[in-house]
Amino acid sequence: MKISTILIDDEARSRQNLRQLLDEYCPDIEIVAEAASATEALALIVRLQPDLLFLDIEMGEFSGFDLLRMLHTPQTFELIFVTAFDRYGIQAVKACALDYLLKPINIMELCSAVNKASGQIGPKKENERLRELMANIDRKEEEQRIAVPLADKIEFIPVARILRLEAEGNYTHFYLDDGKHQLVCRTLKEYQELLEGHQFVRTHQSHLINFKKISAYVKKDGGYIAMEDGSTVPISRQKKDEVLSRILR
Numbered sequence: 405m406k407i408s409t410i411l412i413d414d415e416a417r418s419r420q421n422l423r424q425l426l427d428e429y430c431p432d433i434e435i436v437a438e439a440a441s442a443t444e445a446l447a448l449i450v451r452l453q454p455d456l457l458f459l460d461i462e463m464g465e466f467s468g469f470d471l472l473r474m475l476h477t478p479q480t481f482e483l484i485f486v487t488a489f490d491r492y493g494i495q496a497v498k499a500c501a502l503d504y505l506l507k508p509i510n511i512m513e514l515c516s517a518v519n520k521a522s523g524q525i526g527p528k529k530e531n532e533r534l535r536e537l538m539a540n541i542d543r544k545e546e547e548q549r550i551a552v553p554l555a556d557k558i559e560f561i562p563v564a565r566i567l568r569l570e571a572e573g574n575y576t577h578f579y580l581d582d583g584k585h586q587l588v589c590r591t592l593k594e595y596q597e598l599l600e601g602h603q604f605v606r607t608h609q610s611h612l613i614n615f616k617k618i619s620a621y622v623k624k625d626g627g628y629i630a631m632e633d634g635s636t637v638p639i640s641r642q643k644k645d646e647v648l649s650r651i652l653r
Contacts, residue, residue, distance in 0.1 A: 405432075406432060406433070406434040407432050407433050407434060407455045407456050407518075407521060407525055408434050408436045408452065408453075408454045408456070409426070409433050409434060409435050409436065409454055409455065409456045409457070409458065410435070410436060410437045410438065410439060410445065410448055410449065410452065410454045410456075410457050410458070411423060411435060411437075411438045411439070411458050412438075412439045412442075412445040412457060412458065412459045412460060412463075412468070412471070413438075413440070413458075413459075413460040413463070413486065414440050414441060414460065414463040414464050415460075418460070418486075418507065419438050419440075421508075421509070422458060422486065422509065423435060423438075425509060425511060425514055426514075426518075429511055429514065429515055430514070430515060430518045432518065432522055433456075433518060436452055436454060437452060437454075441463060441464065441465070441466065442463060442465075442466035442467070442468070442470050442471035442474065443466065445457075445459075445471055446471060446474050446475070449475065449479075449481070453480070453481075454481050455482065455521075455525045456481055456482045456483075456484065456521050456525065457481055457482070457483050457484070458484050458486050459471070459483060459484070459485055459486065460485075460486055460487055461485060461487040462487065468485065468487075482502045482521045482524050482525055483502055484502055484503045484504070484505060484517050484518075484521065485503070485504045485505065486505045486506075486507065486509065487504075487505075487506065487507065502517065502520055502521055502524065503516070503517035503520055503521075505517060548562070548563050548602075549561060549562050549563065550563055550566075550595075550598060550599070552578065552586060552588050553588060553589065553590070554586060554588065559586070561578070561580065561586075563599065563602050564616075565580050565581050565582065566578060566579075566580060566581075566599075566604075566614055567579045567580055567581050567613075567614055567617045567631055567632065567633055567635075568611065568612065568613040568614060568617070568631060568635070568637060569592055569595055569604075569611070569612040569613075570592075570610055570611055570612075571591065571592035571609070571610040571611070572587075572610075574589065574590070574591055575587055575588065575589055575590075575591075576588045576590055576591065576592050576594075576595055579633070579635070581617060581632065581633070583633065592610065592612055595612065596612055599612070602614075603615045603616050605646070605647060605650055606643060607629060607637055607638065607639045607640070607643050607647050608637065608638050608640045608643060609640060611637045611638065613629060613631065613637055615650060617631055617632045617633075618630070618631060618632070618651075619631060619632050621647075621648075621651050622636075626639075627639050627644065629647070
């Protein structure tokens with residue numbers, strides 16, 4: 405099944421480059437339209453109801469975020485951001501967008517993003533991640549949420565409720581401040597990138613903690629962290645200086 409796609413970017417050269425890459429490396433993509441502005445894209449999205457958007461963020465008068473705000477009705481498409489500006493790699497976007505590509509586009513990253521889209525696209529239904537993404541853009545940092553894929557659903561967890569994360573191979577254990585526990589099929593490294601800037605710190609190869617949820621630093625036994633729920637987290641020798649500098653600030 406072809407994935408109907410709209411390319412949205414105010415630079416014609418960028419659209420042409422993306423089109424060539426998709427034509428060559430992503431045969432499942434069917435580009436049904438291109439748009440050079442948010443207002444032009446708005447009409448195309450409403451009329452064509454695409455499966456997927458490749459969306460630039462900074463586009464002159466109206467940004468890619470502005471375009472999403474203009475779409476008042478529930479949306480069913482998947483969304484991949486494409487931008488030249490790394491400063492837009494904000495956690496609100498990373499946590500809920502399907503994927504995020506920096507220009508110049510890496511072919512392997514592009515193919516990976518399209519594969520993700522292919523796995524998500526099915527019968528037309530409201531894209532809950534997109535709804536959360538838009539809410540995240542306008543939320544204060546402490547109110548932002550992260551999309552967590554579980555076996556039977558995608559759960560949107562407030563970042564402020566996450567106590568700590570623990571790695572188990574390619575899986576990550578989420579421990580929340582209400583005692584709830586979730587096991588997610590993604591690596592701890594992925595969540596470290598998503599939660600960067602949210603007061604989370606890696607204390608150990610297998611542990612990422614919410615610094616706001618620490619109850620004590622215990623010096624005995626080489627030093628470890630006690631969390632608000634009574635759990636303890638080790639500190640590796642490689643991470644000790646970094647963790648202590650955060651504590652002593």
